[in-house]
Amino acid sequence: MLKRFVIRSVFAFGAVGFASAAVAQQWAPGSEIVGQSIQVQTNGVTNTIYFDQGGAARIVSPGGNVVNATWTTNGQQLCLNTGAANECWSYTQAFQAGQNVSMTSSCGTSMWMANATNPPRVENAGERG
DSSP states (O other): OHHHHHHHHHHHHHHHHHHHHHHHHTOOTTTTTTTEEEEEEETTEEEEEEEOGGGEEEEEOTTOOEEEEEEEEETTEEEEEOSSOEEEEEOOSOOOTTOEEEEEETTEEEEEEESOOOOOOOOOOOOOO
16 A cells, blocks of 8 residues: 555656656747846846837836837847847746846846746647547
């Protein structure tokens, strides 16, 4: 009886691990921040970037000035383009709400913190029968 319980427990934990790995493999870069905002601190100044649907972005300074921009993900980079400047940061994993992430571009290093994130997107693989 105990042996059967242990085997079931091992199988259950294995299945949870497999499901987590499947979700991680399906991460679409940028999907967790669409419609969300991120605080970005560079050289002691914290701006808020809003990542809107369709690749539109808004960069809001501490004083309330708004710079319209666009955003894209390309390979392992997150890029912002204001028309006057384009900057890309190394982007290899999904943002987690409330967790600081150090990101580096050709211009230097910034601390990024997502205020909120979208849940992982999971595709339905269908039933097997």
